[in-house]
């Protein structure tokens with residue numbers, strides 16, 4: 001894989017801001033040309049429901065019952081369905097930032113894509129990304145959130161709680177406390193942390209990065225256009241924790257996507273053709 005030449009390096013001031021505040025706004029991690037090209041690929045994989053069969057496409061905010069319209073469709077590992085994302089400038093720049101923040105051994109990857117349909121898109125509730133992950137490890141990572149059009153207050157731009165990355169992982173629960181829902185939300189007993197909120201509108205080509213513990217959310221899309229975003233990751237290898245911890249909100253989750261993923265795995269093992277799910 002050959003990534004394009006990066007066009008970005010964080011300044012010392014940007015690195016200091018990120019370490020202090022837990023997030024950073026970047027004006028240009030990619031070009032308007034790249035954004036326009038990727039938008040077509042993005043629309044194609046959502047229209048094709050790519051990854052649904054293997055549990056990689058599902059409704060982040062709903063139980064995902066058959067036939068119901070997804071309020072907040074998400075695709076995990078979108079680049080495997082759209083080769084256009086494999087060697088992007090945004091990925092090259094994410095890698096440079098990862099190495100600046102976490103050292104030479106750090107790398108970047110394409111993570112997931114979240115689509116907010118016009119006028120009907122659900123909010124992504126307040127959460128810390130680390131709350132989704134394996135509690136046995138300590139993480140050295142950021143998420144880079146890249147909208148594929150302008151991101152505004154109306155269509156669901158990113159919001160952060162500055163300095164919340166200094167907190168431990170707070171109590172979460174599945175959205176609406178429904179274990180069929182993949183998405184997590186900050187438990188209401190933790191809502192006193194939601195203060196000094198920073199909203200981050202972006203022009204096309206811009207992005208935000210945030211730490212794995214930074215509290216963040218996006219409001220619903222009340223505009224007339226779809227809000228498309230991809231989330232890339234930048235990280236150094238996670239380290240096994242000395243002190244164990246538990247994320248009980250993940251232990252109770254039973255999303256239908258998991259059943260699809262397990263069925264796909266079983267089919268792969270048995271080498272059988274896929275059936276409709």
Ligand code: NI
Pocket residue numbers: 127128129216
């Ligand atoms: Ni997140």
